[in-house]
Amino acid sequence: MTVGLAPTTTYGQTGARTAPTESASVKKALLYSILLPGLGHKYVEGGRWTRWAVAYTAADVGLWLSLFGGEWQRNHLENSYTTLASRSSGAQLDGKDRTFYLNLASFESSNQYLETMLRNRAWDLIDYVSEPAFHWEWESQRDFERFRDLRDDAESLRRRRSILIASLVANRLISAAIAARKATRTRRLSVSAALAPPIEDWPVIALRVGF
Numbered sequence: 001m002t003v004g005l006a007p008t009t010t011y012g013q014t015g016a017r018t019a020p021t022e023s024a025s026v027k028k029a030l031l032y033s034i035l036l037p038g039l040g041h042k043y044v045e046g047g048r049w050t051r052w053a054v055a056y057t058a059a060d061v062g063l064w065l066s067l068f069g070g071e072w073q074r075n076h077l078e079n080s081y082t083t084l085a086s087r088s089s090g091a092q093l094d095g096k097d098r099t100f101y102l103n104l105a106s107f108e109s110s111n112q113y114l115e116t117m118l119r120n121r122a123w124d125l126i127d128y129v130s131e132p133a134f135h136w137e138w139e140s141q142r143d144f145e146r147f148r149d150l151r152d153d154a155e156s157l158r159r160r161r162s163i164l165i166a167s168l169v170a171n172r173l174i175s176a177a178i179a180a181r182k183a184t185r186t187r188r189l190s191v192s193a194a195l196a197p198p199i200e201d202w203p204v205i206a207l208r209v210g211f
Contacts, residue, residue, distance in 0.1 A: 024183040033176035040179030075155040079151035091136035109137035
């Protein structure tokens with residue numbers, strides 16, 4: 001996951017920025033917001049939980065609950081489909097990576113995999129099933145389809161985990177930027193965030209904050 005933060009500076013007509021107030025520290029506002037979004041708002045408002053402070057904190061709590069709940073469900077699905085594969089495919093699962101599980105979900109047997117690679121002239125992939133440890137054959141179409149469905153659901157939750165983590169980071173950065181603005185009492189602030197093309201399986205957030 002990559003987060004881009006590009007701060008810019010906006011000046012008034014006189015070319016001078018408003019000086020920070022003595023009662024609020026920008027560094028503390030930033031630190032509190034990173035620890036818990038909304039806490040920086042509470043700090044700059046003299047310990048008062050404002051509507052926005054509650055909103056940022058509630059969003060953070062909701063994201064964490066979704067993350068932990070999704071991880072619990074994903075682990076349950078992974079245990080289910082690995083148990084099914086061990087029982088019904090004849091595959092040796094010890095030490096196998098995600099590629100092996102993807103092949104289990106894509107081909108009913110290692111022979112079918114080999115025939116497909118030969119037909120497609122994917123010569124570099126033929127040796128993948130050359131060893132007995134990489135052989136499999138599903139006992140029934142029903143078990144094969146059930147495994148595929150369980151794995152697809154687990155992979156969807158894994159992708160959602162990346163998005164939730166990125167959202168947790170973005171929530172902290174945006175909350176910190178706005179809390180810092182309140183601490184400095186500047187009058188101008190622009191915040192924009194967008195999802196950029198992902199790097200491998202990790203989402204990329206492009207965040208731009210202008211004071």
